[in-house]
Amino acid sequence: MIASLSTPVLLDYLKKCRWFAGKARQVESCMVKHEIPVGDAWIWILEVAYEEGDKETYQLPVALVEKLPDNPAEQTLITETEKGLLVDAIYTDSFRNVLYSRVFHGDKDEALTFTTGKGLQIQDVPEHISSRVLAVDSSNSALVFGEKYFFKLYRKLFRETNPEVEMVQFITENSDFTQIPPFCGSMTWRRAGATDITLGMMQGKVEARMDNWSLTGDYLNEFLYAVPNAVFTIQENVFEQVALLGKRTAEMHAALYNPQAEVNFSPEPFTEGYRRFLQQRLSHLLNSRYTLLIDKYLSLDEPTKRLAWKFMEAKELIDEFSEDLLKQPLDSLRIRIHGDYHLGQVLSADHDFILIDFEGEPEASIQDRKIKHSPLKDVAGMIRSYHYAVSSKVFTSDETRHISPEKLLVVTDRWYRLMKETYLDAYMEALGWPHPLFKDQNEINSLLLYYLLEKAVYELGYELSYRPDWVKIPLKGIADVIREIEKMHG
Ligand SMILES: Nc1ncnc2c1ncn2[C@@H]1O[C@H](COP(=O)(O)OP(=O)(O)O)[C@@H](O)[C@H]1O
């Protein structure tokens, strides 16, 4: 061991890191479980045990240096030791150089296996590649090589191959879909008798102007500016962008629909087991959200309380809807999907969109993230995101502060419905009809409604925990689904 650090020292450091997910939990212990040599640095595998709940495993590359780099990031220095300054090795040139070189050569040793992907260009030899740490607000760390390659160093580790590596590699190697950054390589920790653990992945670097959440926010600013003058106007280019995203989404799903693929990626029917999974997941989500909502009820404002009541009162209706849907025969198909699809996962570059972050839904276990779903789950995710975009904008919009909430709701609902319709139409048109992924329009409608509900219920938990002011957004999404179900029941 190059240095032995106590729990308080490690914890003090971890708390400075954006990627450490345990900040709000009571830590019992934090220790270095493994030390893997990489050049003149080491990768530490940390195990964090909490007073309640499951342990977590994190990756922390470390190096000993004599002096810090100029303008060090806050997370550079871990601690001072007798042997020198212990730093996060991603901030040293030598560690980054070794990573790139080993990906480039597809190098292997006892512990680490590096692979080289199709997107890595043979002329980009390690000797000529510069590197830096990218400052992004992310749950992992991002390194850039030669301004051409983006290396994601996973921080929280799972005892499995990361779904992102599987997805990006599959799309790059088995389709001609070009709207994801191509797979360029990976880094895996391999031990006899244990499952592989993914430590990093390299992809092409995107020169993105912004993500689609910000872009949509800009469109919304223009839109809301006109609303006080009783003008409802959406520029044609906004429809074009939304339709383009629908098309790119369909192309991504077409790339993932591959009947010749091996079992990991081959399409599957709606089996009994999957239906049971869906039902259990929704019921688990609902129960945990009812509990959270009751806990936080008194802190909610009046309009949010009303929406919360609507949700609680609809419990029976929701249960019936999910039972009915999962009892009826479903002949659509399931494939691997993005799984955490929203406007923030879409980068805007060269007047087009690039889709990123295929790690799956943060709350789900790594096994659940690899379950095949109808691609309508992604479609529902993006539709919910348009609802979020317009709803969150009105909280902060100066232009609309004199408009009555009722009037504002009518206007924003109209904006959302137009975006939803445009996105869905473009998606269906690009996928082509009929398509084996969907049996008929009836199944599309029911499944979409189901996934919209599931997503909004998931979001309710996220907002109650992290952004209490936004709780009304998913609650309104749930209320919309309840209205649709009521309509179906006549
Ligand atoms: N291939 C890429 N090229 C350039 N920037 C990227 C690339 N992938 C991600 N990013 C940037 O890094 C940020 C974090 O990436 P993301 O995949 O969402 O990571 P995480 O799962 O760690 O949050 C993105 O919002 C984007 O700004």
Ligand SMILES: O=P(O)(O)O[C@H]1O[C@H](CO)[C@@H](O[C@H]2O[C@H](CO)[C@@H](O)[C@H](O)[C@H]2O)[C@H](O)[C@H]1O
């Ligand atoms: O991006 P992550 O993988 O961390 O996803 C989590 O955080 C998202 C917020 O950053 C959250 O997304 C929700 O808010 C978005 C706006 O901030 C909105 O576009 C999404 O539609 C909405 O779901 C996501 O749910 C959560 O898993």
